[in-house]
Amino acid sequence: MSLNKEMGDQHEKHVAEKLQMRQTRGSGNQWRDPMDGRHNRLDTEWAYANDGKSTLKKSVGVSLGMWNKAVEQAGGERPLLTLRFYKDERLSGVHADLAVTDLDDFAEQREAAVRWEQARPLMEKLVRARPASARSTTLGSLARVLAVVDEIQAFINEGTEPPVVSDAHEVQEAALLWKQAKPTIEAIVNKQPRCIPVLVDLLRRVLAQDRGTS
Secondary structure, eight states: OOHHHHHHHHHHHHHHHHTTOEEOGGGGEETTEESSEEOOTTTOSSOEEEEEEEESSSOOOOOHHHHHHHHHHHTTSEEEEEEEEESSTTOOOEEEEEEEEOHHHHHHHHHHHHHHHHHHHHHHHHHHHOOTTSOHHHHHHHHHHHHHHTTSOOOOOOSSSOOOOOOHHHHHHHHHHHHHHHHHHHHHHHHOOTTOHHHHHHHHHHHHHHHHHO
């Protein structure tokens, strides 16, 4: 196996595992299935199609033509370019793994991640309170979502400024969790359990902010 092939294979595998993507056959050289890896847009709103570039050099070029090709080949998924800088020919280490995506896509995903950060502590309080007037299935759904969250690195900022979420993988994880949590939060707001009106009001504000940025 050539060095370039090994560099590409290792990079593609890493990205696919990191972002839980399906790797395409032949590194995307099949006309029916281009790009190196992709999600399925039928499974999630945050579905990306990735084209990876790796190098031993100090720079790698990203051109408008390269981006336009990624947009075209992504099809219904969101285009993503991933860039890897290897340290040496033994591929023993990596200087940096970077991702290039559309700014609007990143902003939308980050917004969902921030909404999740706002909703999580409120959901935790609801689960602990277990209001009698709220459906047990609703609280069970909340508990299941929170159980998933416990397996993910917490990045809630307790300050007064909006939290800064910059890691692409963390943004995607939080955005997906928000999509899972939102219907449950809406169900609680619609139910309006009387014993916790303050929490319901806070949840309603979170949903209002989300609709305002949609």
